[in-house]
Amino acid sequence: MGGQQDPAAELDPEQRAAVLAPRGPVCVLAGAGTGKTRTITRRIAYLVAQGHVAPGQVLAVTFTKRAAAEMRNRLLALDAVGVQALTFHAAALRQLRYFWPRVIGDDQWRLLDSKLPVVAQAARRAGTGTDRETLRDLASEIEWSKASLISPEEYPAAVARVHRATPAPAEQVVAVYANYERLKNEASVLDFDDLLLHTAAVMEEHGDVAEEFRDRYRSFVVDEYQDVTPLQQRVLNAWLGERDDLTVVGDANQTIYSFAGASARPLLDFPRRFPGAVVVRLERDYRSTPEIVSLANRVIEVARDRPAGTRLRLIGQRPPGPAPVFLEHDDEPAEAAEVARRIRDLLAAGTPASEIAILFRVNAQSETYEQALGDQGVPYQVRGGERFFARTEVRQAVAALRTEGALREERPLPDRVRAVLARLGLVAQPPEGGAARERWESLRALAELAEETVRLAPGTDLARFVVELDLRAEARHPPTMEGVTLASLHAAKGLEWDAVFLVGVAEGTLPIQHADGDDAAIEEERRLFYVGVTRARQHLTLSWALARMAGGRRYRRRSRFLSGLAHQDHPAAALGRTTGRSAPDFRSEVARCRVCSAALTAIMAIKLGRCERCPADLDEDLLRRLRTWRSERARKLGVPGFVVLTDATLTAIAEQRPSDVPSLVRIAGIGATKLDRFGDEVISLVRDAGHPAEFTRTE
Template sequence: MVGERRLLDGLDPEQRTAVLAPRGPVCVLAGAGTGKTRTITRRIAALVHQGHVAPGQVLAVTFTARAAAELRTRLRDLGVGGVQARTFHAAALRQLRYFWPRVVGDAPWQLLERKPTLVAQAAHRLGVDTERETLRDLIAEIEWAKGTLVTPGDYPRAAARRTPPVAAELTARVYDGYERLKNEARLLDFDDLLLHTAAALEEHQEVAGEFRDRYRCFVVDEYQDVTPLQQRVLDAWLGDRDDLTVVGDANQTIYSFAGASPRWLLGFSRRYQGSTVVRLERDYRSTPQVVALANGLIDRAKERPAGSRLRLVGQRQDGPEPTYGEYDDEPAEARAVARRIRELVESGTAPSEIAVLYRINAQSEAYEQALSEVGVAYQVRGGERFFARQEVRQAVRALRAAAGEEDPGRDPGGRPDADLPARVRVVLAPLGLTAEAPPGQAARERWESLRALADLAVELARAVPEADLRRFCADLDMRAEAQFPPTVQGVTLASLHAAKGLEWDAVFLVGLVDGTLPIQHAEGDDAAIEEERRLLYVGVTRARDRLWLSWSLAKVEGGRRYRRRSRFLHGVIPDGHPVSLASRTRRREEGNAVGTAPRPTCRVCGRALVGASEVKLTRCADCPSDVDQDLLERLRRWRAERATSLRVPAFVVLSDATLLAVAEQRPSDRAGLVAIPGIGATKLDSYGADLLAVVREKTQLNG
């Protein structure tokens, strides 16, 4: 056990307050880079050290297997190895398997392995389109509904408060059919694990009593991301107790589309009277220049709930200012990023310490090609799992065989008492682990995987000096199960969502144009737009030293340069910055070009409009809206009804941007309707009378 004095070494005053807070409800509001994992692991160790709880009585939950594995590793290093650190779903699965015989009585139901197959079967029975995009939307809606405790019967009413991608009544029927098929096959999906666990504790007092005797103390990481279903499980775990520590940052809430909400984090002190609330705002990750940009970005949020205003304070020495780049097209942007990355690598930055982050996965292709052309290795996060690679599976088999054959204290080469890293290198050498990287992309990728395994052996030997090959193989099994791969020497390509919880020395945020960030389907929904802002904030705060932000005016080479940099950068990039001056000059030149048609201008500020969404609204995306919210809701309900009757997704009737334009401009006749881009002759004939009737009815109510 690490001594209490050592537990406090290196902590700042706020971290110490959190670690030493009395047993009971504690809320740690922890900004990006403020050392939240160090704080909560040391708090757990302190509670154990002080005798308040035994390691086996602590249940710490988080949202990814990787984060749970990191918690276990850090707690092990602190001498607190018996703590249960798991994801919500892994914890629920473990509990459900144990209590199932008493709660249900028959053989445990199996986990559903292929949800798309079952959802497609339910949809097919109803004659619903099962193309990939529709199926993906249906699955997302079902998962949202279950995560927010919405049943199939309640779904249409709940969906009326949002803009579902598929007609609500149709989704409800598919959802109901999916649940019936799943239950008939005696299968459970991941959300069922949580639902059944909560029900078992709520409805069976003896089960709840046994569980609560076992677990006395609870810790929840990333608490801003809990869904109503996860909060229900947590409430069932706790019962009437309050021995709970939560950690989170409302500024990093980026999963609202899945039902996550920061309201439990922000309302913690009201729910638990007398709780300890600690704010961690000292940023140890990023340079002051990166921190300043992050603060400037989040300060411009239109809506920030009370209690969420964490303002980071950089603790590191000054670094370079963020770099901004505007390019004619996406290939040019990708080539510029690749060249800069090559320069960083050649000057000594490890490729694994560089990341290219984008809003949607489809953006990765241009950067994969550009990096290949300049000879820089990369890995696409979210692609094939490390431990599923053929060369890794082969290496693990060889390590297991060597572990079973060798005598204690001897390595496969016959040298007594050789250290673990040396043993691992001997085993992996015949498979391709050489002193220097081989030529060729395929051979290099294999070598990088093997070297990553060798580096893991070094890491384990430092933490556990007596570790042997058997222990190493067990550690690899744990990592494979937890999806906690080692670092591979390649530049990381990842979506902003996939980057959450990670950090790099150099981060390239690319494709920052309106329509991509914020994503186009967020238009017309202020809450969705603000979530997109938080997504960019998460991307910015991944950078330790260097930050590059770029965008391109056209998608393809030679294409029309109609795109505009993300509205989130307005006011963040100084007006006197070269990229701002160049952008204004370019717009003037384009406006003065001979034969160039006059560009539509904003009815609020008079600037030229860029992009289809702005043209529809006849205003800049960041200019104030004069939308009639009640009219917009009426239009959305009308659209949902038409989509249901036509058996088509809502956006096929009219897009969100078009509905918003109608609600802002409130046309009184067909001429006013057809003046709105997106309402052509066909849509005017199909929906014009209905739209005018909805607008007229609302106008009469106001009059």
């Protein structure tokens, strides 16, 4: 070992069992903060030190370059020099370059830097939209299909089977997908998914190649195994052949990439595939305080249909710390201002800015917090996404506003701004999701900024507003070496901070609106929330706002994932509102049957607001009217019916007969977007069915 430390030293009993397990199949179920990277790198170093395998015979794969680099650094510190630690794609690229001359024989095909130009050409041939957002969504759909081993011909049946929302009608996606593959082949180029597809095919179809590879690599390690796609599993199977010298590590509770084709099923089925496998459960959490660990456990333990491999219960190992804080705000600007103020307090108390993070569900939420931190003079950096003023749609909008500002016109500033942004995609109704929704959110943020500017400085014209935008953009360049991190929950995976502010924990945002009506999608949102909670070491604040804009209608509800989190077994939870009104009582938020008051846990029961055994009191005529209305709306919008409102939501409406806004928003599936788009029509249908309103609609 060259004087380096013993790989099995300073490990807890479970980590040590994983490290010292004999060669062969090993499955490490590792909860958040339990030292999984430490464990698997120590296992590799142990196998090398004991002479069970040569360093060059080990291939360790993970999913990001950052994770691969961290693994290599740790292996070097353990004197395991020569072990290959790569991403799946990097490993496949090396193998394909090496074997290509033998199996293909001609010049190697070029690797695409970006698939968007080819997707654009394919879309033009198919007669579909070619704006950047549509192309990004089509590219993502092609990536999902290839990662899921779905051909263009199989695509329509596959998306129908999983109720997947598509960026265009399925037949149009098929045409773009088929054109894309044809264009690539004609140009002799590969995309990143092709690296995996061709690597698997070469191993499967050329026995001599497979034999040479398997003679070189004898032992395999896969990190974050819960994120493996069917395509990556196919490559892994090709690498292994009939062998079983495989160590996998993962946590099914952190599966948050199902939308991209990832599945925890290979992790959960590992003991079934390898009956003699050593299975080790890591549950000692060295990252977070017991208070945060307790909260995380309660977040995930109510998840529906949890397989045995997901039932890890974390055990906090750190000294006690402050209780998690729950804050309700009247509106998003107030929420952001309070977060910024609390961050200033943490900085004053000695917490480094780089050890503080604000986490949100979608990147479009970033701008409000960028502004609030800027107003407080707090440095920050945006991770996993462009800075707000650097986003393509924002730069385009500012350029268009600059041109418009040179024209003399007497219309109010907000009207002029919205007119310009309308030409760039700020339509009245927001898109359901994807890149188009993110673009729409960015443009709406600019429109609301114009309204806020007029409130603060009534005489501001468009030319002055553009100058204000330039000043704001210039001020958003703090030193990159030290700053509060702003990141989406997906971008935060694998990271941790001393203090985490998990913001926007409201229905329609977390869980995201388009997940409603799909139990599997809701459970993925719950896992995403769990990932956010487990990023915090010592300080955790969860917050939400009842309205988007200052002074706006307070129709939002706190997320269903918060129900019961301040239960009797967590009496120290800090609750409050920035408005000075009484703190919310989370214990009363446990969903209860409206008939018998029993606690509800099943998702369908929560949606309907009653136990399955309790009488439905269903208005059949109203339900028929609702379904007819939904069919017509879905036809006009060109979307499946469930995108408008799900069957469960329609049934709940027909049972509860909400005739005003307060009663309508209490129904699961009616968030801010659904209320804005369909609320008046639904209330009108209920009233027309003979259920008079008890209240009038108020702002």
